[in-house]
Amino acid sequence: MTDYAMTDGNNKLLIDVGSTYFKISTLDAIEQHFRDFNKGILDDLMAKCGETISRFGKQDIHVCSSANGGLSTLIIGVTNSFSLKYATSIAFNSGINIIDTILYQNIEDYSLPSDLIDVVIIVGGADTHSDLFSDSLYSYLKQLDYSNIVYVGTARDAPRIRENIKDVVVLPNIIDDRLHIVEEHLKAYLTNLYQQDIEGKEDIKHLYDITDNQIFPTPYIVNKALPMIDAKFSVTDPFILLDIGGATTDIHYSKDLVEDNIVTENEYDRLVFKRLGVYKSKQSLIFAAQSNEFVYELLTHLKVTENIFNEQNDKATKVLMQLAIFLVLCKMSHHGKSFINLKLLAINSIVLTGGITKVLTVEEIEIIIAFFYKKILTSDHNPVTVLDSNYDIWTLGAGGNQ
Amino acid sequence: MKVVTGVVGNDIHVVANRLIDLSLQARGYEVFNLGVNTHLEEFFDAAVETGADALVISSLNGEAEGWGREVRLLKANYKTLDDLVMMIGGNLVVGSGNTEDIVARYKNYGFDLVCHQVDLNTGLDSLAAFLEERSQS
Ligand code: B12
Numbered sequence: 421m422t423d424y425a426m427t428d429g430n431n432k433l434l435i436d437v438g439s440t441y442f443k444i445s446t447l448d449a450i451e452q453h454f455r456d457f458n459k460g461i462l463d464d465l466m467a468k469c470g471e472t473i474s475r476f477g478k479q480d481i482h483v484c485s486s487a488n489g490g491l492s493t494l495i496i497g498v499t500n501s502f503s504l505k506y507a508t509s510i511a512f513n514s515g516i517n518i519i520d521t522i523l524y525q526n527i528e529d530y531s532l533p534s535d536l537i538d539v540v541i542i543v544g545g546a547d548t549h550s551d552l553f554s555d556s557l558y559s560y561l562k563q564l565d566y567s568n569i570v571y572v573g574t575a576r577d578a579p580r581i582r583e584n585i586k587d588v589v590v591l592p593n594i595i596d597d598r599l600h601i602v603e604e605h606l607k608a609y610l611t612n613l614y615q616q617d618i619e620g621k622e623d624i625k626h627l628y629d630i631t632d633n634q635i636f637p638t639p640y641i642v643n644k645a646l647p648m649i650d651a652k653f654s655v656t657d658p659f660i661l662l663d664i665g666g667a668t669t670d671i672h673y674s675k676d677l678v679e680d681n682i683v684t685e686n687e688y689d690r691l692v693f694k695r696l697g698v699y700k701s702k703q704s705l706i707f708a709a710q711s712n713e714f715v716y717e718l719l720t721h722l723k724v725t726e727n728i729f730n731e732q733n734d735k736a737t738k739v740l741m742q743l744a745i746f747l748v749l750c751k752m753s754h755h756g757k758s759f760i761n762l763k764l765l766a767i768n769s770i771v772l773t774g775g776i777t778k779v780l781t782v783e784e785i786e787i788i789i790a791f792f793y794k795k796i797l798t799s800d801h802n803p804v805t806v807l808d809s810n811y812d813i814w815t816l817g818a819g820g821n822q
Numbered sequence: 823m824k825v826v827t828g829v830v831g832n833d834i835h836v837v838a839n840r841l842i843d844l845s846l847q848a849r850g851y852e853v854f855n856l857g858v859n860t861h862l863e864e865f866f867d868a869a870v871e872t873g874a875d876a877l878v879i880s881s882l883n884g885e886a887e888g889w890g891r892e893v894r895l896l897k898a899n900y901k902t903l904d905d906l907v908m909m910i911g912g913n914l915v916v917g918s919g920n921t922e923d924i925v926a927r928y929k930n931y932g933f934d935l936v937c938h939q940v941d942l943n944t945g946l947d948s949l950a951a952f953l954e955e956r957s958q959s
Contacts, residue, residue, distance in 0.1 A: 499867035525901045548824065548852065549873035599854055599868055 440666030645817030
């Protein structure tokens, strides 16, 4: 991994390429531009920011990207509480967005995904256990279309798995002898694959023309910044950070907020709601909103009607973003059954980053948060809203140890 | 023999749990301790991940009574747990009750061994005897 500490932190150009827009940051300014999808990413970037870019050497330019859409992952595990949950958590923390899971004992009941899967993860069993997988796994895999496959289950089954699955990569078990999670090996493997995926995508590959440094997934960069967040904001732990993007929404949260059996070294974990965004995923956001029983009350509270969904103006964008905040909070409470439930009443700060900070004011966000706590959790709890409107968090993470 | 243990539900009484862990180990079992605040589903899932022979569940605050009915239903979802020995002990009702009734009720819920306010060593002796008997039949 690149060690940023080696370069002169003060003279760097940071570039973030997203699904909807890109932003570039120098010591004295941050620019943000909507992407022009008729152009390749590099051409578009050079057309808009070429002058700035030309002022920096390749070693001083750092790029992160979420524009390749991330890897698609299928996890096959033997239980929900351990193997599937642990692998899902590691995948999210590695920057992966698209995750489907199969509970192995019922594998015959699952339909085959029609799209090519970038990576299949097979997991199950503590190392003292064996014979967890059999023919039903191998025959399912025979019908499945995938590019990579990795086994991270009990070491005792590794030889059988190797015999039966061609080109499988075998890594140390992600479940240890106390049934705790072991992240590092699978995380390194997935981050690497993500890397190769970026390098393989024609469009993004060209970005290496302007940088000598490794291109990281954006969420990885954000997660890396969180332990240093107090350098820029008065944020009180525990907090959550919402990054509502064009295509997906990322949540990073303090580990203290999880009522859970996952014990990791990380102070902050990440999870993603795919197909929840305000541009590319707008339709599925509206769909999710329409199936939430509290949304109509919320719209009334915001003094708009359902017609706002059909409108295309600034007001509509604001409301969509407000809805996104509400839906994400719902999904993380016990009300929505996501893979993890957070202790939302313990949150002291809610930090928002990304494009949303350019559209909504603190008041417009607080109104949603207050509504959520009142209606869903029937509480007057009122965490402090913090807007990262200068992309300081991203700058912190991308700039490394300054 | 492998045993999964822990305290079920929103129950934070940890002292007995520590003692159970140590006692089971002293008796030669391989122990997987899930600690306090453990959901029923996590017990079954842990049995799948470890290939455990037995679940030794504690409930001290009396709440086990509340979800006892769910045990069979939940266990029925698992395809590999038919031989799992199920044991529960601690304070199995809120307040006081007739031990015979309590034992019958929990057996009905699907537990093989029920130790309402039974001392730990006595309880674990009965587990050993049960496993021994089972291995002979
Ligand atoms: C210490 C204590 C607490 C501490 C716990 C600290 C901690 N982190 O462990 C605190 C103060 C936090 C606490 C809280 C509460 N407690 Co409290 N607590 C006790 C107390 C005084 C001692 C428990 C203890 O540690 N005993 C020592 C251990 C070694 O003994 P043991 O737990 O009884 O276990 C023995 C046996 O039961 C057996 N055993 C246990 N599990 C199993 C399993 C198997 C398979 C077998 C064979 C045997 C077995 O082996 C052990 C050794 O022999 C008991 C009263 C008492 N004297 O027992 C109440 C008691 C358990 N608590 C009780 C209650 C109600 C509560 C609260 C709900 C109170 C409240 N209203 O807030 C909360 C519950 C919080 C929660 N979410 O669970 C009640 C439960 C009543 C019931 N079931 O009908 C008790 C019995 C007090 C009472 N008489 O009312 N409690």
